Amino acid sequence: MAQLIDLDDIVKIDEEVIGNKSRCKYIRKAIEEERCIVSINKNLMVGFLIFDTHFFDCSFISLIIVKPTERRKGHATSLIEYFMNNSPTKKIFSSTNKSNERMQEVFIANGFIQSGFIENLDEGDPEIIYFIAK
Incomplete structure (x- = not known):
């Protein structure tokens, strides 16, 4: 589980991926509420996962972010596996844009199945x- 001392490192990874620090407060709240998991490799933070349980009383993985230089090395899978083994609910949901083929591959490789679509969040995507059920 992430600790507040990890906040700056987590926000740096997030900023590297999305180009800004706009989710800093969101990440801080997730850490404070013990809903943020980090992946460490050789004493360096390489990724994080944020979840909640407000999706119809099921777990929902809202963010999985891996440092771009550390992708395709199993870190997203490690975060998902850890969460699946420690999830507070039996049913786990997540989502990604149709355009994000890499994340779709991660979900499928980890046993997730498609459960539906939501239109109109991102125009045309x-x-x-x-x-997945544990």
């Missing part, structure tokens, strides 16, 4: 909902 539907959100694919994924599901």
